[in-house]
Amino acid sequence: MKLKLALIGFGVVGQGLVEILLEEQQKLKQQYGFECQVAAVSDKLKGSAYHPDGLDMGKLLEMVKNNQSLSDYEGAETTGWDSLTTITKSNANTIVEVSWTDVQTGEPAITHVKTALAAGKHVTMTNKGPVALAAKELGELAKQNNVMLKFEGTVMAGTPAINLCLNNLAGAGITEIQGILNGTTNYILTEMENGMEYAAALQKAQELGYAEADPTGDVEGWDALAKVVILSNVVLNYHLTKDQVEREGITKITSADIAKAKEQGKRYKLIATMKLQSDGSVKGSVKPEKISLSHPLAGVSGPTNALMFRTKYVDDITIMGPGAGKAATGFALLADLIEINRATAV
Ligand code: HSE
Numbered sequence: 467m468k469l470k471l472a473l474i475g476f477g478v479v480g481q482g483l484v485e486i487l488l489e490e491q492q493k494l495k496q497q498y499g500f501e502c503q504v505a506a507v508s509d510k511l512k513g514s515a516y517h518p519d520g521l522d523m524g525k526l527l528e529m530v531k532n533n534q535s536l537s538d539y540e541g542a543e544t545t546g547w548d549s550l551t552t553i554t555k556s557n558a559n560t561i562v563e564v565s566w567t568d569v570q571t572g573e574p575a576i577t578h579v580k581t582a583l584a585a586g587k588h589v590t591m592t593n594k595g596p597v598a599l600a601a602k603e604l605g606e607l608a609k610q611n612n613v614m615l616k617f618e619g620t621v622m623a624g625t626p627a628i629n630l631c632l633n634n635l636a637g638a639g640i641t642e643i644q645g646i647l648n649g650t651t652n653y654i655l656t657e658m659e660n661g662m663e664y665a666a667a668l669q670k671a672q673e674l675g676y677a678e679a680d681p682t683g684d685v686e687g688w689d690a691l692a693k694v695v696i697l698s699n700v701v702l703n704y705h706l707t708k709d710q711v712e713r714e715g716i717t718k719i720t721s722a723d724i725a726k727a728k729e730q731g732k733r734y735k736l737i738a739t740m741k742l743q744s745d746g747s748v749k750g751s752v753k754p755e756k757i758s759l760s761h762p763l764a765g766v767s768g769p770t771n772a773l774m775f776r777t778k779y780v781d782d783i784t785i786m787g788p789g790a791g792k793a794a795t796g797f798a799l800l801a802d803l804i805e806i807n808r809a810t811a812v
Pocket of ligand 1: 623651676677678684689789790791
C-alpha cells in the first residue's frame, strides 16, 4: 500500500518530516520499499491544501518558509479545508497528527485521532495529549477499526523509546523507569550551571525550538509528566492519570542553588520516575533532584534526554539521545510510517 498522508498541523515537526521525506524518498523506496505522498496539509494558522494525487513537498516547504498561506497553493484540488474535513474527506489513508499539544484536555488532537481511526485511517502522532489522556480508548478504537496507532515521537523524539519498550524489551520485566524527559529544562539547568541566567537560558531554548509553544508546560514539569503517564500506561501497563503524578518544575531553582550543588559535587536534574509497586500500581513523579555526579543521568546535558530501565532479566539498561528538535522528531514520525508500511504491505 502506498501511504497517502494528511498532515494535521504543519509546524516545526510536520515540516521536519516532509524535509526528510523529500531528501530520502529514493533511498526509502530502494531500501524499505517505502513510498508515500502528502495528499493534504491542514494547519490552523498556515492554511490548507489537498490534492488526491499528492502535493509537491518542496512547494509546501517553500510556501511556509515564505509565509505564504497554504490555502493559496496553486494546482490544489481543494484548499481551505479544516482539520476534520481533511481527515474525513481526503483520500489519505494515514493521518499524521502534529497539531499543538494540550496535556490538560488533549484537544483538539483527541478528536482528530478518534475521527481518523473511526474513518479507518492509520495514525501517527508526536502529540502527547491524546496518548497521555486517552491511550487505552484510542488503542481500542484502532483495534476495532483494524488500523494502526503509532506515537514513537511522544517520548524522546526519534530516540527509540516507545517502540524499544514495546518490541525489544517486551517480556524483560521492567520494574522501574527513571529519566530525563524534557529537553528544555535539561538545557536550562545545564546552561545555568555554565553561568547563564534562567530567563536567558529559557529564551535560548525557545529560539532553538526545544520548548513547547507555551514553555510553562516545560518548566513546570507538565511535559515530562505527560511522558510519565504515557510510559506508565503503554509500557508498564498501569493506568496512571495525570493527577496521580507528583509534579514540581524547575522554576524555583536559583543560580545560587545550582552553584551550591556544584560545590557539593552534585547536580540538579528534573527527574521523572515511574516505579512499579507490589500491587501492580505505578508511582510516578517529576521533580528536581540533586543527584551525585556518578549517577547515570548526571552526565546527560543540554537538550538530551535519557531513560534508565530497571529490568528483571537484563538488569539496568540506559538509553540517551535527542528528545526534541525538528529532524529528530520528524524522524520519529518516519519510523512509525515505515512500520505502518511494513505491517500493511501485501
Ligand atoms: N518541549 C519538549 C522538550 C519537546 O523540551 O523536551 C519534546 O517533547
